[in-house]
Amino acid sequence: MSSLTRQKPSANQSRHTDGPRFDELPEDVLILVCSQCRIDELFALRLTSRKTRSLITEYIGTIAPSVARSTFALDDLLLEPRDGTPAYTIDWLKGLIPQQLAAILVDRHRFSHDIAQQRYGIPAEDPHGNDLRVRIANGWRVLRRLSQISQEVYDLNAKCVLKSTTDLAWKVVHPSRYKYEVFRQREDLIFRRRIEYIRDMDVEMAKDYRVMFTLLSSVFRTAIANHGDDHKPWIFDWECGIDGQRLLRRGNSWLTWFILNEGPDLFWKQWQSLPPSLPSTKNYIRDRSIEAWFGASKIAPEDFISQFDPKEWADVNEKWHDIQRDYACKVQRALEERTSSGTTEYIAEPIGYFTRYAECRQLRAECGIEPPKEVLSHVPFHVDFRCPEALFEKFCTLKEDRALAMAAQTSRT
Template sequence: MPSLACRRPSPNRAAERRWFDELPEDVLILIFCQCRIDELFALRLTNVKTRDLISEYIATVAPSVGRSTFPHNDLLLTLPGDPSDYTIQWLKGLIPQHLAAILVDRHRFSHEWAQQRYGIPAEDPYGNVLRARVANGWCVLRRLSKISEDVYNMNAKSVLRSTTDLAWKVVHPSRFKFEVFRQREDLILKRRLEYIKNIPDELAKDYKLMFMLLSSAFRTSLSNYGDDYKPWIFDWGCGIDGQRLLRRGNSWLTWFVLHEGPTLFWEQWWSLSPGCPKTKNYIRDRSIEAWFGEAKIEPEDFVRQFLPKEWNDVNEKWHSVQRDYAYRVQKAMEEKAASTSGDFTAVNPIVYFTQYAECRQLRAENGIAPVIETLSHVPFHVDFRCPEELFQKFCSLRNERAEVLTSPPRNGRVD
């Protein structure tokens, strides 16, 4: 039997290797066309040649990348009127549009009592107007998060307002660290408020409309009871009325959403594999990890020992700043949205959903088949444990009702 000794590499082996950007252009273009959006954007950052080649052939690459990313979403990929409309910006615009489609579609399943009434399937053109507004809201959220990203990428010296603050680095490191954090948040708030001041009122309304729908994805429903669900640890109350607190900016979770932006939802809802067990809890786990920050206690230990009545903030000094500033952003946006019209229907999606319910009923009466469902696999919800107080109240009401139903009827009549 011949020896199995390792084969020595050929002297010319190194010369035979090619870097990715040294492949023939037609091969590179074929590779680009097989990419998803995230992959193509990552490739554009590798080197100048790759970026320029993608830009040169974007009219060919873009529709293929769109189809690879959204294989069953025909309405989203409606062809532009002119091939020159296929651009990098067109691809980027698909992300908020698709997030809007998911939000409007999956909202039907946010509440057990909704019975699929409050939502519009992603492939139904009837929802185009609402989806366009929600997509605008996602773009506003992206801008707010980009402000945070830009400031957090600045070095400490650029953030601090005085040399005295810089001196704390040697004298009192923990105070220096907090000052850098606080002044970052000050700068972020200032830039965000300036941005909100200058956007059109209609954009503020679209943002508020989007956020109202988005809050419905965060659930602490009665069915979420037990150790399989992690508790809402961010605020006192453990998630009771959490959706409203999130919308208004009274929850720490609002700060986290403003900081992370649409990318957080893009990852869980579409970019990550829905078959991976961790995907459905991606947003929940990321938020819990961020809430603990550099706290010495391990998140898993805290969650395991969690007692709602003994809730305490692991980093109240920092989190109070974040809560306060998130509230100011949401309040400024609400005031901007109400500056020209205080009509609640302008920021209420229920109007669109009730109109669609009537349309759907008419279609059924005329024998028109329902629109095909394409987003059933999306892990839409961000599930937290049902608060103990809420669960106990539910149990009490259920027991009282059971007693009434099982008690014997009265024979006599009370005058």
Template sequence: MLPLTRKRSTLVPASRDRRWFDELPEDVLILICCHCRIDELLNLRLTNLRTRRLITEYIATIAPSSARSTFPTSDLLLTRPESPSQYTVPWLKSLIPRHLAAILVDRHRFAHDFAEQRYGIPAEDPYGDALRARIANGWCVLRRLSNISQEIYGLRARCVLKSTTDRAWKFVHPSRFKFEVFRQREELILTKRLEYIKGLSDEMVKDYKLMFMLLSSAFRTSISNYGDDYKPWIFDWGCGIDGQRLLRRGNSWLTWFVLYEGPDLFWNQWWSLCPDRPQTKNHIRDRSIEAWFGKSKITSEDFISQFLPKEWNDVNEKWHGIQRDNAFKIQKALDERAMAASTDFTAVNPIMYFTQYAECRQLREMSGTPPAVETLSHVPFHIDFRCPEELFQKFCVFREGRSNVITSGPRNNA
């Protein structure tokens, strides 16, 4: 057994580790930065002043390499700017909403056999640039709405509460104090978000509505989603039977969760996390379920194992009611702004873009032009919940009736 003094001599203090990193030659640090993905590089900028200055000084070299490390197959996204001076940290940050837009436009696909149409434009097809630019604007609006929430939740309770009486509840009635802090946080978030929405341009409001319409399609409770592998939609009465519409309108608790988490929620599942990990494809679903239960006494596993759609109940109705109500007010304010800006429904509906692209594809096929390269097939795009029991039973009845018609048809003819 080594003496105690010997053991101490083999340990390297954390401060020495940091000094060692700081003392690396600049060319080595630049090489490290070039191999970082965007998220990693942005975090690295926060470690110390020297690293931040180095990244700023050599950003024209670091930015294109970091972007390629993050998006190795995205040639269209990483089209070289006209001048190297355009390689900046803001340029790097802008790639995230632009890539989320590319995923949303690419993966939004539904096959129509009768028309041979495909709703969705591949990320490497320049034809979708106009739509992707609008969707990226929508992601930026969602980012700001999320940041407002994160900033308010980062404040201390005394900065949120309006009066000393509210603060006194901390000692007299702790549970009431906790709820009052939560309620006034949500009020403050709602106020600041509505102020932000008033200052938005008409085009940005329409782009947000367009983006959210596409985004809602990622949440699925389809007939094929049946069995214990799919967790039920537990957030609202109806168990997701009309989940996409409720999400867009702000009638669902999930709308509040999306507004709170912002683009990071989708960036993680669609791109940042390893797509080969089993947990990645259900990252958004599982995060939302975890957040919905919060610190309630019942565990999510116990609740879901006993889940009965006809006996649906909210584990924390008082808190969730405020969140749903505020999410509805935000979506309603944006909808009203969008309607005031334009009465043309196609201005906030992506179908026009996709139908026009379907025609373009047909013309290309007729002329022998090869299709655009597919680069996002591996993205775990959909957020899958269990098919609502009511919908599944209707499907079973329909399938049984159709089967009876097919089997009895020839006998009647005979």
């Protein structure tokens, strides 16, 4: 069969059919377009050409406030100037990301508990939560750097990661061992660089990270009541998810490694960047984590869980996951030890902030003061899993019922 070829258009034809390139538009038009972008879109535009990047840099004082308002249309407190008029720069825009993630985490945490909801969380538009939000934003910044270290190492060529020429020789002699050695030594290098970062970290930043991660663990929910196709099973750990939040905080969960690797972008996409109306948005974090867990094995969670036995835990990538889980635990432990080196009292639990806010809110209500407006009710906050224990118990119950039915039928015959 003859191959199809496409004739390359002449320069005149190309210009006539395609029109001018984006960066060939008049500057006033480019500024207007950039000003209508959201933060992610503007950052992407900066990478399209040198001219576009230079133009955004030159007119960022005009572009940045408009982009911020386009991105955070309802969030007045977030964009409220503090300590004078802000310098509208790219760094200012980037700084809004951890601040917004902090506002979401502190606000939506109210709905992480079934009882005493009035104790938990502070609405994003209430200035009463500013002190806590500053701490949580610092925690997001620490997570960002931990994630960047991972990405920097994974961007390195394998030759820059492997310690010896013997390791390189495995590429020809034993490809699977070579692949494993590259992976193992990458994770080892990531861990060493993270530990160096933690050792040099300001103690208060380490404390803020711990407070942030305490709240972040509440995002992941596993419950017996979670059933049906909307809930995928928690498949990441030996204890199988019934105690997933505690495992996550301590670093005993593979999911902790995944969060450290992906960083704030994982939550930014589900909570802010992706359209909340899309069904896939509310499960973005869950589906990404399951996909990463299975990796190249391509096993569906349902197929894996159908043979699940908590007493005989079988991980499809056990050697790899054990290394990742171990390093995640060591990183969390190093951050915990770093917080103990400070001289000031450390509050690991944010509940004190919420308790004081509950008292403040009650006083306001008694004085007839209206509560702050709600601006984050649309955020798909939680990551919901099924408990594999519940599925296994159901399987055992059905198996036992069938055995009893068969025994009864045999006795009648």
